[in-house]
Amino acid sequence: xxxxxxxxxxxxxxxxxxxxxxxxxxxxxxxxxxxxxxxxxxxxxxxxxxxxxxxxxxxxxxxxxxxxxxxxxxxxxxxxxxxxxxxxxxxxxxxxxxxxxxxxxxxx
Amino acid sequence: xxxxxxxxxxxxxxxxxxxxxxxxxxxxxxxxxxxxxxxxxxxxxxxxxxxxxxxxxxxxxxxxxxxxxxxxxxxxxxxxxxxxxxxxxxxxxxxxxxxxxxxxxxxxxxxxxxxxxxxxxxxxxxxxxxxxxxxxxxxxxxxxxxxxxxxxxxxxxxxxxxxxxxxxxx
Numbered sequence: 694x695x696x697x698x699x700x701x702x703x704x705x706x707x708x709x710x711x712x713x714x715x716x717x718x719x720x721x722x723x724x725x726x727x728x729x730x731x732x733x734x735x736x737x738x739x740x741x742x743x744x745x746x747x748x749x750x751x752x753x754x755x756x757x758x759x760x761x762x763x764x765x766x767x768x769x770x771x772x773x774x775x776x777x778x779x780x781x782x783x784x785x786x787x788x789x790x791x792x793x794x795x796x797x798x799x800x801x
Numbered sequence: 802x803x804x805x806x807x808x809x810x811x812x813x814x815x816x817x818x819x820x821x822x823x824x825x826x827x828x829x830x831x832x833x834x835x836x837x838x839x840x841x842x843x844x845x846x847x848x849x850x851x852x853x854x855x856x857x858x859x860x861x862x863x864x865x866x867x868x869x870x871x872x873x874x875x876x877x878x879x880x881x882x883x884x885x886x887x888x889x890x891x892x893x894x895x896x897x898x899x900x901x902x903x904x905x906x907x908x909x910x911x912x913x914x915x916x917x918x919x920x921x922x923x924x925x926x927x928x929x930x931x932x933x934x935x936x937x938x939x940x941x942x943x944x945x946x947x948x949x950x951x952x953x954x955x956x957x958x959x960x961x962x963x964x965x966x967x968x969x970x971x
Contacts, residue, residue: 702808703921708849709910711812715819717903722823724895725887730828730874734835737866738819741842744858749921752849757927760854761941767861768948772955774866778873779962785877786965792885 708749715742729784729791733777740770808848815841832870839863849921851928 701707719739723732744763751759781791788795818838822831839862846855926932937945 700805702805702812705921707808707812708845710907711815713903713906713910714816717899717906718816718819718823720902721895721899724898725892726823727885727887728828730870731822731831734822734831734870737862738822738835738838741839741862745842745845748846748849748851748854752851752921752927755927757932757936758940760851760928760933761936763854764857764937765944765948767857768951771861771866772951774869775955775959776962778869779959782873782877782963791877 705749705753708746712742712746712749715739715745727792727794729781729793730778732793733774733781737770737774740766804848808845811841811844811848815845828874829871832867832874835870836863836867839867846928849928850925853928853930853933 716739719735719742722735722738726732726735744766747759747763747766751757751763784795785791788798815838818834818841821834822838825831825834839858843855843858843863846852846858
């Protein structure tokens with residue numbers, strides 16, 4: 694891989710590397726942050742990295758099927774954000790904070 | 802400006818905005834940087850000729866999901882630095898772990914598929930509404946209907962979870 698090559702940006706390699714970096718940034722955020730709402734946002738970031746890679750390969754192979762999968766990922770992400778935020782509201786009502794470490798009180 | 806340079810600049814900005822989501826201390830700033838990231842990813846979709854998906858990404862992600870996050874943040878009044886500082890050992894080990902994850906991902910991709918210097922073709926009408934709707938309503942009609950059941954289930958679950966419980970009278 695030669696990054697100096699001016700056609701690098703339109704090759705599939707660029708999108709593979711970009712999506713990997715975005716996914717790793719999301720995983721890094723899940724590791725270091727304690728706020729639950731930021732954790733949910735990092736999960737959205739990881740889902741978007743996967744979406745980017747799917748769209749890149751859809752364009753690369755010239756077929757639209759992967760873009761349909763991106764639609765379904767968006768649907769699942771919306772459902773997941775709804776449920777996650779309502780769980781967060783319940784946790785906030787119980788102990789007035791959104792620290793992820795508070796969930797350790799749940800083990801019986 | 803050539804399209805290669807534009808793609809490189811947008812990719813770099815995307816990585817920077819995603820890093821700011823993780824680094825910034827205020828949750829509101831994280832949400833706003835995440836919206837910036839989604840707009841940049843949508844512009845990458847446009848550069849890859851996925852026009853309809855770019856619009857859907859802006860409307861659904863930046864318009865609906867992020868507004869939901871902002872609503873919850875402002876409703877719970879969380880716009881303050883309530884987060885304790887991460888311990889140094891956790892920070893260092895997280896950096897090492899994510900670096901190793903990135904290394905493994907890129908090494909695996911580079912060894913499994915030899916796609917160097919294979920350029921994206923410029924098929925113009927893959928991402929248009931006509932083609933995608935044809936696929937969605939003929940080949941993928943069953944998953945489409947199942948996803949509506951998923952939405953109803955998540956809606957019922959959200960109402961049930963967020964409803965205030967009645968006090969138990971004993």
